[in-house]
Each structure stands twice: as C-alpha cells, then as structure tokens.
Amino acid sequence: MNRTTAGDVELPEVESDRELGRILIVDDDRMNRMLLSRTLERDGHTTASAESGEQALKMLGQAPYDVVLLDVVMPEMDGFEVLARVKGDPQTRHLPVIMISAVDDMAEIVQGIQNGAEDYLPKPFDAVLLSARIRASLARKRLHDLEMQYRAEIREHALTLEQLNRELTRRVQEQVDELNRLNRLRRFLSPQLAELVVSAGEESLLEPHRREISVLFCDLQGFTSFSEISAPEQVVSVLGEFHENFGALVRAFNATVGFFAGDGLMVFFNDPIPCPDPAARAMRMATALRTSMAGTLAGWRRREYDLDFRTGIAFGYATLGQMGFEGRNDYTAVGPVVNMAARLCDLGFGGGDILADQASYSAVEHLVHAEPLGLVNLKGFSRPRSVYRILEMHDETVPTE
Numbered sequence: 001m002n003r004t005t006a007g008d009v010e011l012p013e014v015e016s017d018r019e020l021g022r023i024l025i026v027d028d029d030r031m032n033r034m035l036l037s038r039t040l041e042r043d044g045h046t047t048a049s050a051e052s053g054e055q056a057l058k059m060l061g062q063a064p065y066d067v068v069l070l071d072v073v074m075p076e077m078d079g080f081e082v083l084a085r086v087k088g089d090p091q092t093r094h095l096p097v098i099m100i101s102a103v104d105d106m107a108e109i110v111q112g113i114q115n116g117a118e119d120y121l122p123k124p125f126d127a128v129l130l131s132a133r134i135r136a137s138l139a140r141k142r143l144h145d146l147e148m149q150y151r152a153e154i155r156e157h158a159l160t161l162e163q164l165n166r167e168l169t170r171r172v173q174e175q176v177d178e179l180n181r182l183n184r185l186r187r188f189l190s191p192q193l194a195e196l197v198v199s200a201g202e203e204s205l206l207e208p209h210r211r212e213i214s215v216l217f218c219d220l221q222g223f224t225s226f227s228e229i230s231a232p233e234q235v236v237s238v239l240g241e242f243h244e245n246f247g248a249l250v251r252a253f254n255a256t257v258g259f260f261a262g263d264g265l266m267v268f269f270n271d272p273i274p275c276p277d278p279a280a281r282a283m284r285m286a287t288a289l290r291t292s293m294a295g296t297l298a299g300w301r302r303r304e305y306d307l308d309f310r311t312g313i314a315f316g317y318a319t320l321g322q323m324g325f326e327g328r329n330d331y332t333a334v335g336p337v338v339n340m341a342a343r344l345c346d347l348g349f350g351g352g353d354i355l356a357d358q359a360s361y362s363a364v365e366h367l368v369h370a371e372p373l374g375l376v377n378l379k380g381f382s383r384p385r386s387v388y389r390i391l392e393m394h395d396e397t398v399p400t401e
Contacts, residue, residue: 019138021066022046026056026082027100028074032123036069039127040134053077057085060092067137069121072101072108080115087116094144096137100125208321213268214278214313214360215338216255216286217345218246220263221308230305238305239263245292253285258332266341268333271320279315279363283356286311287393290352297352310348313390314340315359336381343378344387354390361388368393 023045025036030051037047048065050056053074060068068086072079079099086092096118101108109120118140119133220242227235239262246265250257254275259266267285270278293309300307316337323332344355361370369391375384
C-alpha cells in the first residue's frame with residue numbers, strides 16, 4: 001500500500017475503490033482510437049482496439065471485455081448493427097456498450113439506448129466525462145457479474161440439494177422397505193431371526209422348501225368350555241397371560257411361529273435359520289414354558305378357572321414356506337411331523353404335560369428323563385406310534401446363539 005506524509009507523520013494511502021477493466025475501443029478513425037486508449041490507460045484500464053465492426057465482433061468472440069466504446073458511424077457495418085449483434089448474442093448481451101458519435105442527434109441517442117446501449121458519449125470526448133461513464137458502466141458490469149455468479153452458485157447448490165434429496169429419498173425408501181420386510185417377518189420369526197434375515201437380504205429363505213424340523217404344539221386344556229361360560233374380559237385376560245408367557249420364550253429360543261389361534265400355538269425350529277439342536281431346543285422351550293406357566297396356572301386356580309395346558313413335540317421332515325393368499329399369508333410348515341405334534345398335544349393330560357414322538361426322544365435321550373407310554377394310536381396315522389412323556393431335562397439352558 002502506498003503511503004503519504006503529513007508533517008512528520010506517515011499516513012497510509014486509502015485504497016481506491018475505482019473499478020478497473022478491460023475496454024474494447026471500436027472506431028474506424030486511428031487517431032480517435034489512440035486518444036481514447038491513452039486516456040483510459042492513464043486511468044489504469046487495459047484497452048484493445050478494433051477498426052471495424054467485423055473486427056470488433058471477432059475480438060469479442062476471442063477474449064472477455066468489460067466495456068465496449070463503439071463508434072456509430074463506420075463503413076460497411078455501422079455501430080447500430082454491431083450493437084444489435086452484440087446484444088443478440090447470449091454470451092455478450094450483458095456487456096455494457098457506450099456509443100460514441102460526433103453527431104449530436106437526440107434521435108440517434110435514443111435509438112442507441114433503446115437498442116441496448118449503456119450510455120452515449122459525444123465527440124470530441126471529454127476525459128472527465130469519459131472516465132465517469134466508464135466507471136459507472138464497470139460498476140454495473142461488476143454487479144451483473146456478481147449476480148450471475150450468485151445465480152450460478154444458487155443453481156449449483158440447488159443441484160447439490162436435489163442430488164442429496166434424491167439420495168435421501170432413496171435411502172429412506174430402502175429403510176422403509178427394510179422395515180416393511182422386517183415387520184412381515186416378525187409375524188412368524190423372533191426379532192433376532194427377522195433382523196438376521198433382513199440384514200442378510202435372504203428373503204429367498206422363505207420360499208417353499210423341505211427341511212428337517214422340530215415342531216412344538218401347545219394349547220390350553222379346557223379353554224373351549226371356559227370361554228363359553230366366562231365374560232369376554234376374562235377370556236381376553238387369560239389369553240393375554242398365556243401369550244405373554246409363550247411369547248417371551250419364542251424370543252428367547254429363536255423359535256419360528258407357524259400357527260397362532262387363540263389358545264393354540266405352534267412353533268418350529270431349524271428353519272428358516274438352521275440351528276444345530278432343533279429337538280433339544282424344542283424340549284428346552286417346552287420345559288421352560290412348563291416352569292413359566294406354573295405361577296399363571298396357580299393364579300387361574302385361585303380364580304376358579306378350570307384351565308390347564310399341554311405340549312406335543314415331534315421331529316421330522318416338513319414342507320415350509322410362505323403360504324396363503326394376496327394380502328394375507330404366513331410362513332408355516334406342513335407335513336406329518338406337524339400333524340404328529342398336534343396329535344401329541346391333544347393326547348396330553350394337562351399339568352404342563354410334554355409328550356414327544358420317537359424321533360424327538362431319540363435325538364435328546366441323553367438330555368432328558370422320560371417315561372415311555374408305549375405304542376399309541378393317533379388320529380390320522382395308520383399305525384400306532386411310540387410316545388414319551390418328558391419329565392425333566394438335565395440341561396435347561398436357554399440358547400444364546
């Protein structure tokens with residue numbers, strides 16, 4: 001920064017706020033071009049000169065300028081035609097043009113202004129007036145450039161915001177889809193299993209297939225008679241207590257819910273997510289349910305509710321998958337193993353009775369203390385089947401995987 005002195009005190013020179021620019025001078029008279037150029041360069045501007053309209057238009061297409069000083073009277077292409085070409089080009093239409101003419105004709109001045117000229121300067125030009133009008137034109141040009149820059153930044157920000165919104169919409173839709181899938185799966189899977197299936201993107205696991213599973217049926221004995229003589233509030237309360245006990249164990253043992261109808265419930269193990277010990281897991285859940293229901297049964301008896309519950313367990317192959325119709329389908333299992341578990345449940349005598357088929361008992365024989373009931377005829381089966389009453393398990397640990 002330049003400095004001046006006042007006495008013995010050195011004062012900083014205030015920086016000028018004068019706008020400096022690159023000026024294109026268009027005039028067929030060489031002397032006029034020189035005089036204008038020298039005057040403008042003394043003010044700090046940079047200048048370039050064109051001796052014809054064609055040359056000026058060519059130069060405007062090759063380099064940026066801030067102001068054009070344009071003579072009106074020129075051979076071949078006059079200043080008005082050049083002005084029309086400049087204002088008709090999107091790249092130069094906002095460029096300030098100051099018309100210069102030796103003819104002091106108001107009609108000519110008006111025509112230039114109407115055609116888009118920024119200002120008018122008579123010949124011979126006055127240096128102070130020239131400087132003032134150049135400065136005013138440059139200030140307007142800077143404001144326009146700032147506005148264009150601001151608009152460009154706004155457009156860029158808008159595009160960025162639009163892209164972010166699209167990405168956010170996509171991610172939200174993905175999360176909504178995932179939540180919808182998770183909610184559908186939670187109807188028949190424990191939350192842990194449902195989240196595992198969704199996170200793995202393996203809903204193909206729910207397509208129809210065949211697998212060896214362990215099935216557990218459980219129902220309330222005497223519920224039909226109870227519901228006929230009890231108030232609806234009592235029936236709902238009983239079912240709520242039963243489901244609360246059962247539901248907690250479904251989550252703890254990662255069971256898959258295959259059937260749910262009031263007092264009758266069916267779950268199975270080893271599908272859709274495999275587990276290494278489906279029969280043992282079913283047995284552990286049944287004994288855990290018996291323990292959990294003990295207090296509930298005692299409370300029902302105090303209220304003189306003639307209710308009990310029983311469980312049937314079977315082990316074997318079944319067909320599994322989503323079954324039903326549009327708008328209402330469930331993931332479930334069908335096959336003899338399911339029928340076997342249901343028949344064993346019906347055979348139970350209450351008191352938390354747990355009855356198991358031969359396949360289930362063989363798979364967990366080393367883990368349980370059981371009472372053989374011999375060969376029993378079961379509805380729907382052509383020959384008698386061996387049945388075992390599970391008295392207790394040596395290991396009733398709740399699985400952690």
